[in-house]
Amino acid sequence: MIRFGLIAVLLLATACGTSGPQAGGGEGAGGGTLHVWVLEDKLNATQQKAADEFNKTSPVKVVIDKFNPDSYPDKLRVSIGSPNAPDVFFNWGSGSISPYVKAGELADLTPAFDADPAFKSAFLPAVLDVGKIDNKYYGVPLRGMQPVILFYNKQVFGDAQPPKTWTELLSLVDRFKAQGVTPFALGGATAWTELMWVEYLVDRFGGPDVFKRIYNGEPGAWRDPAVLKAAQAIRDLVDRGAFGTNYASVDYNSHAAETLFAKGRAAMHLMGSWEFTNHTELQPDFAKNGLGFAPFPAVDGGTGDPANVVGNPTNFFSVTAKSKHQDTAIKFLKTMMSDSYVQGLLDAGDVPVLGSVEPKLASTPNPDFARFQLDLVRKAPAFTLSWDQSLSSAGAQTMLTTIQDLFNRKITPEQFVANVENVK
C-alpha cells in the first residue's frame, strides 16, 4: 500500500513538473504573475522591496524566485523554452545568454530603450553593451559593477606600496617570500580564480582586441603572442613561488583564500570587487583597517592600456520571448534605475552602473572603495567580461581545466596555447 501511495505522489510530482503553476498563464485579462528569477545573495532584500513597491500599483504581480548560484545555470537551461520558464531572469550577459538569443527565446529590448531615451542613457554605455548581441539589447543592468581588483593587506605591506609595474610586482614577490609570507593568495582548486590572472595579463600584453578575436572565433586568435606571453608570465610567477606551493588545494568557495589573505599569511589577492563585501561580513576589523585595493599593474612592453579592467561589468535582467507579460516586465525593469532601488544597491556595497551615481557615494558605508571602483570603471577604455561568461559553455570548460593545468605546471605555456587553440 505504501508503494502505491509513493507512485501516486511521484506521478503527481511529475505532473506538476510539466504543467506547474508558473509563467502566469491565463489568469484572466489584466491579472497574473510575473516570475523574476534571481540568485540568492545580499541584493535579495532590495529586489523584494522593488517588487513589493511595484505590486502596489500593478495588476500583474511580480514574484521574486531565488536560486542557489551553483545550480542556477543548469536550472535556467532546463526551464527556458519550457512552460516553467521565468518571465524575467538574472544573467551575466554576453555568452551566458547568446544561446538563448540564437534559439529565439529572449525578447529584444532595443525598442524599449529607443522608446525611452532616459531609460537607456541612465546606464553606462560600456556596461549596457555587454548585454548586446548582434546589435540588439537583451539585458537591463540590475546591480553594481564587479571589476577584478588587486587587494592587498596593508598590515603585511607596511611601508611598501602596491605594484604599479610588473617589475615592482616581482620585487614584492621576492620581498614577501623572504618574510615567509605567500605573495598572492590563490584559490587554485577553483579554476576561475586563476582565469582572472590570464584575463588581465592578456589584456595588458595585447589589449582587449585579443580576446575579442577569440570571442568572435577567428582562426588563430589564441595564437596571438599576448596569450603566450601571459602564459609565460604566469609560469614565471608560479616558479618564483608567488602563489606559495599549496594553492592547488586551496578552495575559493569555502573562503580558504580570503582567510589566508586576511590573516596575513598572504600579502595580496586578485579577486572580484565582491571580495570587499565578503571581508566586511567575515573579517570586519580587517576590512576596516587592513584591506587595501589597487588596479592590476602594467606589464613591460605590453600594448594594452593599463587602465583597462576585466571582471563582470554588471549582471543583467533579460525578458523571455514567450512571457505573456512583456510590457509589465519592461515596466518593472525600469524600476532598476529608481532612487529607492539604487539606494538599496549602495547600502549593500554595490556601485550601480548609472551615470548619476557619483553624488550618492559619499553617504555609503565605504565611500573610498565605492569611489575607487567607479573611477576604475569610468576611466577604463575597455571592460572585458570574464571569459568564462563570454565563451560557449563547452569552450569555457576546456579553457578552465587547461588554465588549471598551466598553474599546476602540468603543461608548459606553449602547450597551454596549443591546448586552448580550438576553444571558442
Add this chain to the structure above:
Amino acid sequence: MTTVLDRAGPAAAVTPPGRRPVAMLSRPGAGWIVPGLVLFGLFGIAPMVLVAYLSFTQWNLLGSPQFAGLANWQRFFTDPAILDSLWLSAVLTVLCWGFQTPVSLLLGVWAAGKQRSRAVLSAIFFLPLLLSSTAIAILWHALLDPNWGLPSYLGGDGNFIGTPQGAMISVAFVASWQFIPFHTLIYQAGTRQIPEVLYQAAVMDGASRFQQFVHITLPQLRHTIVTSSVLMIVGALTYFETVLVLTAGGPGTSTYILPFRMYATGFRSYDMGYASAIAFALVVIATAISIILVRISGFAKMRSTREGL
C-alpha cells in the same frame, strides 16, 4: 530456512507434486509485482530508452533534439578524453576495491564474533553509511584544506588534494570510508553463516587463528566476496557526487572519471547528445563487468560452500 519449509509444508501435503494451481494459492498474486514493475519501468527502463535515443541526437537543451546519426558514437570511440576518463575510472575502481575489501573483510569477520564492546564499536563503524554522500564529501573537503585541515598537521605544505595523485586517492578514500560499513555488514552476515563445527574441528586439529581464517573463513566467504566485489566495482563506476564536491574533476581533469565527464558534458557544456552516449556506454560497461565477474568467479553455478558437510 524454517519459514520456507513451514510455508511449503502444508501445500505439499495437500496436493500431489506437480499440481501447480493449489500450490499457487499460497504465493502472492501477480498483481503485487505491478508497483515494482511500474517503478522500475518509469525510473529504470524509460530513462534508459530515452538516453539511448538522445545519444543519436544533438541537443543543447534548447528547442528539440536534432537527429545526428552516429556522430556522438563516432566521437565517443575516437575521443582521447574518453580513454583518459576510462583509465581514471579504472584506477579509482581498483583503488576503492583494494582498500575496501581487506578492511571490510577484517572488520566484518571481527564484528561477527562475540567480543566485549563489539556492538558499541560496530555501531560507531556503521555511522558513515547513515550520512549522505554529499554531506560526507563536504565534510572531507573541509578536512582536506591544506592550511587549516588535516594535511597542515601532517608536515609539508599540505598540498594533497591539489595534486593529481592526491586528488584521486582522496576520492577513493572518502568513497571507501563511506561504503566500508556497508560491506562490513555483508561480511559480518556471511561470517555468521559459517557452521561452528568447522572451527571446532579445526581447533581439534590444532589450527591457529590465522590458519582458521585462511582455510575456513576465507573459502566459506567465497560467494560473499564476489557479491561485495560486484557491488564495489559497479558502485565505483558510478561515483559522482564525491568527485563533484571534493575535487570538481580537478586539478585540471585529473579526476574526470566517466560519470563526472558525463555530467560535465551534459550540464556544464550542455551537450546532451554526447553526454547520453557516455551515459549509455557507462550502463553497458557496468553491466558487462558484473556479468563477467559473476561468470569467471563461478558465482552463477551457485556451488554450495557447504559441500561435504
